[in-house]
Amino acid sequence: MFLQKAISICAIGLLIILIVQCNKNPPSHPIEPAIEFKSASAEKVNEYDTVRFALTFTDGDADLGASSGSQAKYQSQPCDLYSDTSYFKDDFWSLILLDHRDSCLEAKSLPFVTPQGKYPAISGEIEFTTSALACKVRNCSPAPGCPDDTLVYTVFIKDRAGHLSNGVVTPPIIINCN
Numbered sequence: 710m711f712l713q714k715a716i717s718i719c720a721i722g723l724l725i726i727l728i729v730q731c732n733k734n735p736p737s738h739p740i741e742p743a744i745e746f747k748s749a750s751a752e753k754v755n756e757y758d759t760v761r762f763a764l765t766f767t768d769g770d771a772d773l774g775a776s777s778g779s780q781a782k783y784q785s786q787p788c789d790l791y792s793d794t795s796y797f798k799d800d801f802w803s804l805i806l807l808d809h810r811d812s813c814l815e816a817k818s819l820p821f822v823t824p825q826g827k828y829p830a831i832s833g834e835i836e837f838t839t840s841a842l843a844c845k846v847r848n849c850s851p852a853p854g855c856p857d858d859t860l861v862y863t864v865f866i867k868d869r870a871g872h873l874s875n876g877v878v879t880p881p882i883i884i885n886c887n
Contacts, residue, residue: 738769738830742866742874747834753883757841760882764864767832771824772869775801781818800869804837807876809861810845819866835866844886855886 743766750761766773781801796802802816817837824831844858860883863876 738767738832740769740868740870741872742766742768742773742868744835744864744866744874744877746864746877746879749880749882751882752880753885754842755885756844758884759838759841761836761838762862762864762879764835764866764877765832766835766866766874767830768822768868769830770868770870771822771829771831773831773866774803774819774821774869776869777821797867797871797873800871803867803869804835805865805867806839807863807865809863810858815840842882842884844884846886858884858886860884 744764745766747763747765749763751758754760779801782795782799796805796814796816799816801818803819804817806815806817807813808815819835822831839862842860844855846856846858859881861881862879864879865876866874
């Protein structure tokens with residue numbers, strides 16, 4: 710009888726511990742996505758090379774990425790002033806790069822994110838590769854004697870509700886223009 714009571718008390722104690730552990734506060738992130746710079750694959754590249762960047766992110770309502778089957782309303786054409794501003798209105802484009810050399814934008818689409826578990830808040834890592842990097846040094850086509858070009862991006866992500874993240878500035882990427 711004593712052993713049965715001891716087992717019952719232990720079982721109830723374990724159950725209480727499990728309930729307390731399961732009811733911990735859910736992760737709390739604002740509904741606006743937030744990003745931090747993590748890494749770049751290179752610091753110096755040749756013209757027309759690409760660079761792979763990694764960011765960490767959080768999003769309180771897990772509405773990142775293009776919806777399944779969605780299509781771009783505007784095609785991604787870097788430095789086309791009409792489509793540059795349209796990227797912010799188009800749900801398909803969810804990663805936006807601002808080139809500090811000329812303020813042109815490049816847009817990319819993130820895959821649809823499905824929240825896992827009971828709470829919608831998510832966090833993780835985003836990796837993306839730039840388009841081919843071109844030199845934009847004035848009056849100098851790629852040739853011997855052209856100076857190197859320095860590329861810096863400000864990167865934003867945008868969720869399906871239109872919330873824009875903070876911007877993160879990448880470290881400078883030196884482009885060999887010779």
